Amino acid sequence: MVGFFDSLFQWFSGLFFSKTAEITIVGLQASGKTSFVHVIGSGQWSEDVVPTVAFHFRKVRKGNVTLKIWDLADAVVFVVDSSDKDKFETAQFELHQLLSHPTLRGVPLLVLGNKNDIEGHAPVNELIKALSVHTILSLISTHIVSLWRVADERLPLQCYSCSMKSQHNL
Numbered sequence: 001m002v003g004f005f006d007s008l009f010q011w012f013s014g015l016f017f018s019k020t021a022e023i024t025i026v027g028l029q030a031s032g033k034t035s036f037v038h039v040i041g042s043g044q045w046s047e048d049v050v051p052t053v054a055f056h057f058r059k060v061r062k063g064n065v066t067l068k069i070w071d072l073a074d075a076v077v078f079v080v081d082s083s084d085k086d087k088f089e090t091a092q093f094e095l096h097q098l099l100s101h102p103t104l105r106g107v108p109l110l111v112l113g114n115k116n117d118i119e120g121h122a123p124v125n126e127l128i129k130a131l132s133v134h135t136i137l138s139l140i141s142t143h144i145v146s147l148w149r150v151a152d153e154r155l156p157l158q159c160y161s162c163s164m165k166s167q168h169n170l
């Protein structure tokens, strides 16, 4: 567990140095987004997690008008249930839809293939193929891609197989 989160931390630090980062966690239902937040926040796995029905956004009141503004994230974490292969096609569609949005240009992406404690899960190479991760780089800005060419540790795109539950490969 320590190794994985150290790596994640180093990856994020490499991108942002000591800045405070706004991270958006996305993924299909029940892929493990809330578990990821819990584990990375407290280091503790808990079975006791209920489906998320709310989300965070910024609300600004201007006179009589209330604006609901989504913060542009510094990075996107896309969580996939790597044991639920039936949902890979939908996950691929949603991921590509998300990244083709102009406001996400230049935003680094971390893909987590969660639940690798479950037998029959897709290993990371299968996941990369199923999600067409290789085509994603073309959706990321030239600036970030050039960073990627210069220094491997600044990859704008990382894909890991992991488990919040067993903390295998962490």
Ligand SMILES: Nc1nc2c(ncn2[C@@H]2O[C@H](COP(=O)(O)OP(=O)(O)OP(=O)(O)O)[C@@H](O)[C@H]2O)c(=O)[nH]1
Binding pocket: 027, 028, 029, 030, 031, 032, 033, 034, 035, 036, 046, 047, 048, 049, 050, 051, 052, 053, 114, 115, 116, 117, 118, 162, 163, 164, 165, 166
């Ligand atoms: N076996 C296993 N189960 C996991 C893992 N991570 C999460 N789960 C379980 O998967 C279910 C969904 O986890 P959540 O963290 O609620 O997933 P979510 O993406 O936040 O779900 P929504 O908020 O409904 O979109 C829960 O029953 C978790 O206990 C894992 O690594 N392994």
Ligand SMILES: [Mg+2]
Binding pocket: 033, 034, 035, 050, 051, 052
């Ligand atoms: Mg949730």
